[in-house]
Amino acid sequence: MGFIVSEPIDVRAIEAEVSQQSNGAVCTFIGQVRTRSRGRDVAYLEYDAYVPMAEKMLADLVERACSRWDVTVALKHRIGRIELGAASVVVCVGSEHRAAAFEACRWCIDTLKETVPIWKKEVCPDGEFWIEGEDAVKAG
Amino acid sequence: MTEPPSTSPAAPRLLGAHMPTAGGISKSLISGKAIGCTAIQLFTGSPRQWHHPPLDPEVAAAFKVTKAETGIAFTVAHDSYLINLAAPDSEILERSRKAFRRELDRAEALDIPWVVTHMGAHLDSTEEAGIALLVESLRAILEETEGYSAGIALETTAGQGTGLGYRFEQIARVMEGVGPHPRLGVCLDTCHIFVAGYDIRTKAAYEHSFGEFDRLIGYDALKVIHCNDAKKPLGSRVDRHEHIGDGEIGMEAFRLLVTDPKLVHVPIILETPDSDTMHAVNLDRLKRLAASQSLGIRVKVRLFGHFSDLSDTVEEVDLPANSTVADLAKLLGERDARLSGLQTACRAAVNEEYVQSTAVVNEGDEVAFIPPMSGG
Ligand SMILES: [Zn+2]
Ligand SMILES: [Zn+2]
Numbered sequence: 001m002g003f004i005v006s007e008p009i010d011v012r013a014i015e016a017e018v019s020q021q022s023n024g025a026v027c028t029f030i031g032q033v034r035t036r037s038r039g040r041d042v043a044y045l046e047y048d049a050y051v052p053m054a055e056k057m058l059a060d061l062v063e064r065a066c067s068r069w070d071v072t073v074a075l076k077h078r079i080g081r082i083e084l085g086a087a088s089v090v091v092c093v094g095s096e097h098r099a100a101a102f103e104a105c106r107w108c109i110d111t112l113k114e115t116v117p118i119w120k121k122e123v124c125p126d127g128e129f130w131i132e133g134e135d136a137v138k139a140g
Numbered sequence: 141m142t143e144p145p146s147t148s149p150a151a152p153r154l155l156g157a158h159m160p161t162a163g164g165i166s167k168s169l170i171s172g173k174a175i176g177c178t179a180i181q182l183f184t185g186s187p188r189q190w191h192h193p194p195l196d197p198e199v200a201a202a203f204k205v206t207k208a209e210t211g212i213a214f215t216v217a218h219d220s221y222l223i224n225l226a227a228p229d230s231e232i233l234e235r236s237r238k239a240f241r242r243e244l245d246r247a248e249a250l251d252i253p254w255v256v257t258h259m260g261a262h263l264d265s266t267e268e269a270g271i272a273l274l275v276e277s278l279r280a281i282l283e284e285t286e287g288y289s290a291g292i293a294l295e296t297t298a299g300q301g302t303g304l305g306y307r308f309e310q311i312a313r314v315m316e317g318v319g320p321h322p323r324l325g326v327c328l329d330t331c332h333i334f335v336a337g338y339d340i341r342t343k344a345a346y347e348h349s350f351g352e353f354d355r356l357i358g359y360d361a362l363k364v365i366h367c368n369d370a371k372k373p374l375g376s377r378v379d380r381h382e383h384i385g386d387g388e389i390g391m392e393a394f395r396l397l398v399t400d401p402k403l404v405h406v407p408i409i410l411e412t413p414d415s416d417t418m419h420a421v422n423l424d425r426l427k428r429l430a431a432s433q434s435l436g437i438r439v440k441v442r443l444f445g446h447f448s449d450l451s452d453t454v455e456e457v458d459l460p461a462n463s464t465v466a467d468l469a470k471l472l473g474e475r476d477a478r479l480s481g482l483q484t485a486c487r488a489a490v491n492e493e494y495v496q497s498t499a500v501v502n503e504g505d506e507v508a509f510i511p512p513m514s515g516g
Contacts, residue, residue, distance in 0.1 A: 031516050047515070048444065048445075048448070049515070050442065050444060050489075050492075050508055050510070052492055053489060053492035053493075053508065054515075056492055077515060077516075088516070089515070089516050109516060112515055112516055113513065113514075113515055113516040114513070115513070116513065116515050117444065117489070117508070117510050117513055117515075118513055118514070118515025118516075119444055119445045119511070119513060119514050119515070120514045120515070130445045130446040130449075130511075130514075131514035132445050132446065132485070132511040132512040132513075132514065133511075133512025133513070133514070134512070135512070137445070137446040138446070139446060139449055140449055
């Protein structure tokens with residue numbers, strides 16, 4: 001099963017992957033599509049990824065988090081068209097104690113944003129914009 | 141023998157530079173050989189003087205011996221800057237014609253097959269009148285030097301001031317006016333044609349501009365190429381030469397030129413600045429580009445974010461062996477200016493691993509340019 005999916009993400013199913021009874025804590029981060037971005041109304045988002053490289057990097061990221069905090073990690077990132085309010089990314093961390101779960105979960109989403117080759121395009125009433133770091137670049 | 145010697149198409153590409161003659165004209169051959177030239181250009185007299193002492197037969201003989209010793213296969217002379225074969229002032233015109241005849245005399249004595257000349261300037265007269273005078277000058281000189289081997293190569297110019305020869309049509313009209321002659325040819329200068337408005341920076345632009353040259357003048361007439369990058373932009377009509385690949389023209393045009401199968405038999409001469417230190421460097425750049433044809437590699441390029449809208453997102457690109465990721469980004473930027481941000485705004489990955497821009501790419505690699513990301 002890949003980390004990059006094009007269907008809606010089933011959050012409960014991912015949580016279930018890390019909720020074995022030895023874990024006293026499960027921390028879930030959900031990134032979802034918001035209605036306003038940089039002062040513009042957003043109609044929906046389109047995500048694109050360099051899929052083979054993103055898969056490799058996410059596998060590596062999960063492995064590093066697991067060994068660093070001794071936790072269990074499950075995550076999915078969705079690509080393609082995503083409607084307002086729907087989840088674009090879900091990170092679930094299961095751990096004996098909550099501190100490690102919070103810390104590892106935060107590290108996973110931060111590292112993903114910084115290093116994994118995925119881009120979003122905001123589709124707005126006034127045009128489409130690729131989000132490249134701090135910049136919104138008109139698409140087309 | 142009336143036909144100037146020409147190089148066989150099977151021979152390797154003759155490549156060299158304009159070499160200084162301080163210390164005697166034979167020095168141009170020796171210093172040319174030292175940096176790996178197989179062709180050189182020289183001034184046979186001082187380029188800023190009207191009068192030169194007659195060529196000493198011993199000096200001429202020594203030049204020919206040195207040429208044989210150095211194995212420099214092609215020599216070409218450039219005429220004095222003072223000569224204006226289209227001058228409206230009859231005194232200057234006569235002086236120019238005499239001086240140019242002496243240029244041909246010296247070339248003949250030195251076994252130099254071509255003397256390159258700029259086409260002159262019409263100054264306060266008209267283009268039409270200038271071309272007519274130039275045709276008359278060339279006819280007279282060719283007639284007076286009948287039986288010579290040394291011929292005249294008209295150089296494409298930058299179009300500064302009232303200079304003639306910056307449109308291929310003008311050169312075509314002069315050649316038509318003189319009539320077909322085995323001792324009348326053309327020298328194409330890449331810097332000059334570029335600043336005169338002929339774009340050669342992409343494959344399409346190169347093919348269009350050289351296609352125009354072939355259609356209007358003909359490749360048969362092309363006897364020597366001056367290879368110079370340009371400090372000033374396309375169409376600026378300002379003639380400032382720059383090192384190969386460092387100017388407004390860029391490396392891709394020179395790669396297309398030195399690998400153009402239709403032009404392999406035409407000698408190439410550099411006239412780039414800082415001859416002492418940089419001729420060897422520029423020569424090496426051309427040689428590497430020429431070698432890239434046989435040693436070239438093909439990589440797969442992937443673009444993302446807004447760059448994916450500008451070009452095919454997956455593309456095969458040919459480039460010289462030992463190219464780096466930065467070279468590839470530069471090449472793509474030269475082919476399409478909208479991709480110039482690949483160099484500055486993107487990280488690169490080779491075969492799905494991040495690399496530095498100095499990383500060398502290999503045959504079959506997949507190179508991805510990764511703009512700032514926005515996953516999450
Ligand atoms: Zn030139
Ligand atoms: Zn020039």
